[in-house]
Amino acid sequence: MMCKTLTTSLLTVALATGMSISGAQAASLPDTMIWTAYDVGSQGHSEASAIADAFGKASGTRIRIQPSGSAIGRLQPLVSGRADYAFLATESFFASEGVYDFSERRWGPQDLRAVAGRPSTFGVPTAADADIETLEDLKGKRVAYTAGNPSVQVKCDAILAFAGLDRSDVDIVMFPTHKASMSSLVEDRADATCTTTTASQLYELAESPRGIHWVDIPADDEEGWKRMNDVAPVFQPFKETIGAGLSESSPANMLAYRYPIIVATADKSEDEVYEVIKALDENYDLYKDATAAIQRWRISDAGTPPIDIPFHDGAIRYLEEKGIWTDEMQEWNDAREARLETLKNAWSTTLEEGEGMDEEAFKALWEEKRQAALSK
Numbered sequence: 001m002m003c004k005t006l007t008t009s010l011l012t013v014a015l016a017t018g019m020s021i022s023g024a025q026a027a028s029l030p031d032t033m034i035w036t037a038y039d040v041g042s043q044g045h046s047e048a049s050a051i052a053d054a055f056g057k058a059s060g061t062r063i064r065i066q067p068s069g070s071a072i073g074r075l076q077p078l079v080s081g082r083a084d085y086a087f088l089a090t091e092s093f094f095a096s097e098g099v100y101d102f103s104e105r106r107w108g109p110q111d112l113r114a115v116a117g118r119p120s121t122f123g124v125p126t127a128a129d130a131d132i133e134t135l136e137d138l139k140g141k142r143v144a145y146t147a148g149n150p151s152v153q154v155k156c157d158a159i160l161a162f163a164g165l166d167r168s169d170v171d172i173v174m175f176p177t178h179k180a181s182m183s184s185l186v187e188d189r190a191d192a193t194c195t196t197t198t199a200s201q202l203y204e205l206a207e208s209p210r211g212i213h214w215v216d217i218p219a220d221d222e223e224g225w226k227r228m229n230d231v232a233p234v235f236q237p238f239k240e241t242i243g244a245g246l247s248e249s250s251p252a253n254m255l256a257y258r259y260p261i262i263v264a265t266a267d268k269s270e271d272e273v274y275e276v277i278k279a280l281d282e283n284y285d286l287y288k289d290a291t292a293a294i295q296r297w298r299i300s301d302a303g304t305p306p307i308d309i310p311f312h313d314g315a316i317r318y319l320e321e322k323g324i325w326t327d328e329m330q331e332w333n334d335a336r337e338a339r340l341e342t343l344k345n346a347w348s349t350t351l352e353e354g355e356g357m358d359e360e361a362f363k364a365l366w367e368e369k370r371q372a373a374l375s376k
Contacts, residue, residue, distance in 0.1 A: 029061045029275050030084070036066045036074040037087040037260070043291065044260040047118070048087040050290035051297070054283040071101050071151075079110060079265060085276070087260040090151040093234055093308035096340055098347055098370065100150045103363050105351065109343040111266040113312035115277050116302040117258030120293065121240040122155050122194065125202055128211030130191035135163035135215055135224075143170045144181040144190035152178065155257065156194040158231035162217060162224040186210060197243020197254075198292065205244065212245040214252035228255065234308045242292060258307050266312070273314025277303065281322070305329055310336040339374070346373035 035052065038044035045067055052063035066083060068074045071091035077083035086092075095102045098109040126132040132141060138160070146152050160166055173190045175181040182201035184190040186208045192215070195202070206212040218224065219237035228235050238256035241248050262280070264273055281299040288295045296302065303319045305311070310333050311319075319325035350369045354362040 029055060029059050029279055030272065031060070032062045032064075033084040034064050034066060034077070034082065035085045035087060036068060036077050036083045038074070038089075039067050039069045042067075043293070044087045044089065046291050047260055047287075047294050047297070050287040050294060051280065051283075054286035055279055057286060058279065058283045071095070075102075075110070078112075078263065084264070084268075085115065086263045088263050088308075089259040089261065090154065090232075090234070090257065090308060092261050092263050093232060094150065096309045096343075098343060098366065103366055104359065105354075105362060108347040108351075108366075109340060111340065111344070112263050112309045113266050113268070113273075113315075114258075114307050114309050115262040115264055115273055115312055115315050116280055116297070116299065117261035117307045118293070118296045118302050119238060119256045120196065120259040120296075121238050121243075121254045121256055122159075122196055123217065123240065123252060123254035124159060124192055124194050124215040125185065125197075125205065125244070126192040126213050126215055127185050127188070127205065128213040130210075130213075132192055132213070132215055135159065135217065136165070138163065138192060138215070139165060139169050141170055141192055142173050142190040144184045144193035145172050145174050146178045146181045147174050147176055149178060152194070154232055155235075155255070158228045158235060159194055159217065159255070161231050162221070162228040164227065185212075197240055197246060199244070202244035214245060214254070217253050217255055219253050229306075234258070234306055236306055258302075261308060263309065264312055268312065268314070270312070270314040270317065273312045274318050275314075277315045277318045281318070300324055305332045305336070310340065342373050342376075343370060346370055 035048055037048040045065065048065050052065060055061045055063060066077060071094065074086050074088055075091065075095055078086040092112055094100045095110040096112050098107065102108065102110065124135065130141065132138060145156060157167070160170065173184065175184060179201065181193050182195060182199045185193060186201065186205045188210065202212060217237070225237070234257055235255045238254055239251045240246055240254045241251045246252060280297065284297065299322065303315065303324055316325055316333070346369045350366045354365045357365065
């Protein structure tokens with residue numbers, strides 16, 4: 001009788017205060033969401049699809065994935081409010097910095113936040129017969145680059161910087177596509193390149209007469225890592241065991257960056273982002289076997305800096321509850337937010353001073369203002 005009376009009393013209170021029974025319950029994922037991702041067949045699209053399917057099975061959330069082969073195509077729906085989240089790579093850093101595609105007047109530094117981002121590795125595969133044992137040995141060697149791909153190029157430049165080198169120290173061989181760059185080693189048109197570990201052409205190189213060798217990026221070289229992160233402050237050491245010529249018994253030290261990164265705008269509801277990262281964590285077992293590297297979405301790996309953009313407050317709240325978020329991580333996040341604010345202020349000044357300039361002159365002015373702001 002007491003239980004019945006208590007239940008009736010709670011119902012009466014809920015009705016009197018205008019709350020529905022469902023509103024009195026804990027928050028949950030939205031009923032529907034739109035995510036953007038790389039093209040169908042890409043790693044990013046495959047992982048977004050697996051996670052979306054897990055969310056659907058667990059909570060009934062319907063998610064439509066909108067694929068795009070361009071950075072602008074993945075970002076525009078997000079910043080315009082037509083998409084809820086975007087599965088991005090290094091273009092999230094470019095967008096927050098206002099560089100490359102995002103240096104045009106209509107863009108500039110974007111106020112983006114990370115929900116989480118899976119560690120992905122990137123290194124320097126060489127032909128084993130090229131006699132390249134260290135990064136310093138790249139000097140004078142043929143290094144394959146991909147034209148029109150700033151996401152890859154900035155990582156290659158950062159790796160050269162690690163060794164105190166730049167493009168002038170090596171023989172850059174520019175190829176029109178990523179596929180052509182990867183094939184160049186087995187075809188003896190280059191001696192080294194920089195890429196992820198699972199490109200199909202690298203397995204061909206490993207089986208070819210040239211063979212494959214991964215150049216070591218020493219985890220304990222503090223000065224090297226400082227030079228690398230001066231190019232883009234998003235990299236960290238990682239020992240990789242998955243990929244061509246790699247195994248548990250034959251790993252290689254590489255750099256880790258984040259791909260894919262689940263990205264939201266800074267003004268996205270804190271409660272909703274909290275629910276999204278919570279679902280990402282709690283439904284891990286539903287998607288962890290979908291691809292070779294998707295197990296790295298473990299929240300203890302995917303929910304920690306460094307990453308291309310600051311973490312969203314909703315994500316931080318969940319990570320704090322899980323005991324993952326530390327004071328050092330908060331310091332990193334505060335510094336990353338401060339950098340973004342500095343760039344946004346510099347952008348406002350550039351827009352005022354650059355009024356009437358043609359596009360090329362405006363971009364040159366912005367780069368000058370950007371570098372000045374970051375050097376203070």
